[in-house]
Amino acid sequence: MTEVQEKHIVVIGAARSGVAAALLLQKKGADVFVSDYNAIGDEAKQKMEAAGIPFEENGHTEKARKGDFAVVSPGVPTEAPIVQYYLNESKRVYSEIEVASWFTSQDIIAVTGSNGKTTVANWLHHVWNTAKRDHALAGNIGMAFSDEIESNKGDFLLEVSSFQLDHINDFKPAISLILNITPDHLNRYQNSLEAYAAAKFRITENQTADERFIFNYDDPIIQKHVEQLTLKQNAPQLWGFSYEREVPQGAFVRDQHIIFKFNDKEEPLMPVEELGLRGRHNLSNGLATALAARAAEIKNEAIRESLRSFTGVEHRLELAREVEGVKYINDSKATNVNAVWFALDSFNVPVTLILGGRDKGNDYSELEAQIREKVHTIIAIGESKERVEEQLGKTAPNFVKVETMGGAVRAAQRGAKRGEVVLLSPACASFDMFDSYEHRGKIFKDEVDKL
Known part of the structure; x- marks a missing residue:
């Protein structure tokens, strides 16, 4: 300190x-x-x-x-x-999280990643509530860590960004999680994915064999860094999660069941179909949440109940309203291309996609396969609409540029048919037109309410 x-x-x-x-x-x-x-x-x-x-x-x-x-x-x-x-x-x-950490000896459970960290932080909050465990949810979400130091007598559940990790010194979570690493905010890291990944991995910097590091076993960038971590003397205990293969220690899926594995012993937890949130990315998020809860010695019964009953967070694949059989989905929190990929992966019906905002050096071409398969209309908004047109203009049958969120929602209504989805999943920051992604999501919902 x-x-x-x-x-x-x-x-x-x-x-x-x-x-x-x-x-x-x-x-x-x-x-x-x-x-x-x-x-x-x-x-x-x-x-x-x-x-x-x-x-x-x-x-x-x-x-x-x-x-x-x-x-x-x-x-x-x-x-x-x-x-x-x-x-x-x-x-x-x-950084502020470093400063706040000087004034507490309570356990810190810190989650980072390019996508899903808000969902997982809220899911952990739900687990701790279900288990009736004292805690505060803070960090890059809701309250600042420093605001909670004096009042919280339990665990700290923190969502942390790479920017917050850039300037740590002694910050040491009892349990740290990295959910995934995909290109995001590269403009703050000399356009280097390696530099961005290294910033995320600072979450493990001060952890020792007394602490646990929970990581995505399916992510090749994370795997590379984990190999380096194993060479470190007194490295943290490594718990992986995977929906693709068995892990040496952690949580995985076999025959559509979630299984814990520790010290070569397996414990079935629950069927995948009982998870409260749909989609492969949410299966990953659920596995990470379950492992963190287990690391904090929360009983399996409370973990199961929480995984079943959690319904997600606002602005992340949130159903705003259904109008004449068309579902309007608010995914304003999708501020990078990978988040949009996961959003599209969640739907098996035709989609009208609203994209754009303040660009962070996005490569929209990564969405081409998903768009060709599912999207009949792209509606581009914000500063990046020319760049979106340049990269995706010919990918969907229809491409429209609009000036306002109201214009986007009305254009979407004109082209969407019963049984389809209108998806706001911008892949961009909101600051060209809005105060925050929350503000953008709220305006989208307000405009949908006017239909």
Whole structure:
């Protein structure tokens, strides 16, 4: 743990986690200053003013360079000049999850991955509730980790992003999970999938043989990193999950049944068909959830009940409404191509697909086979619509470009027939037109409600 008392600490970025870190550090005796390159929201200002924390907005002045070390919000890239200043001065830069972890000795269960981490974090929350275990759900989802440190007396269930892992030092989960690694946010990692994968794998950096690492046994990029991990002295215990093959230690599927395997002993858990969520990707998510619960010594009975009764999260393959026999599905949380692939994989009926937003260097051609098989109309929205047209314009029978979400929903209604699906699964960030993927999903649902 880094000593914070009477240290002058600069927090860079006044979004939710930055403000939470500032408040926590001040409570622990630090002298805190918050600096944001952009305007700061009213709610954040009120919180800092009430606590007497000084701040600046719309740019970093000389004051932002005066910290003994810096704490950086996940939205601030490492390449930002202010972050580079600290690194060049050989001063430490920490993420908010690192800072929060200094002030708890409770178990941390941390999940990361390119897709599914919100689903799994919420599914774990559901398991812990079912098992009546004290916990807090936080991190890249809902509340910041720092906000929960003082009040939570149980386990911490954290969704963590690669950005949050970029600046850890001592952060050590009792149980860590990596669900999958596919191209996402490569613009923040010099367009290198290897650099992005290495950032995700930092979740295991401080784990020892006392801790467990749960990983996707079917993912070749993860497998490569796991091989390196096995060479490490005092490496964490490795538990794999797979729906394709048996694993040496962990959870797998045989004859449509989920089976745990530990120390060469097998325990049947439940039939796959009883899972509350459909689709192969959710089978993977369910296996990961079950293993994490088992690692936390939750009884099989509670695990089974939770796997059956979980119904998913908002903005992830969520049925918005059925209108004249057409199902409108809100998958606004699909902010990369791989998530859209999984979404399309969940349907066996004709689809109208709404795609587009702020592009992160996507290769949409990975969707071609799924689109040719299932999609009769692509509706492109947002900044990336020309790029989507360039790569997919000839892949489906119909291609339409629109300016607004309302226009997209009405265009979809014109072409969709009874028994079909209209799927908002954008493959892109939302910030060209919306405040967040939640805002985008809400506007989609509002427009569907007007039909």
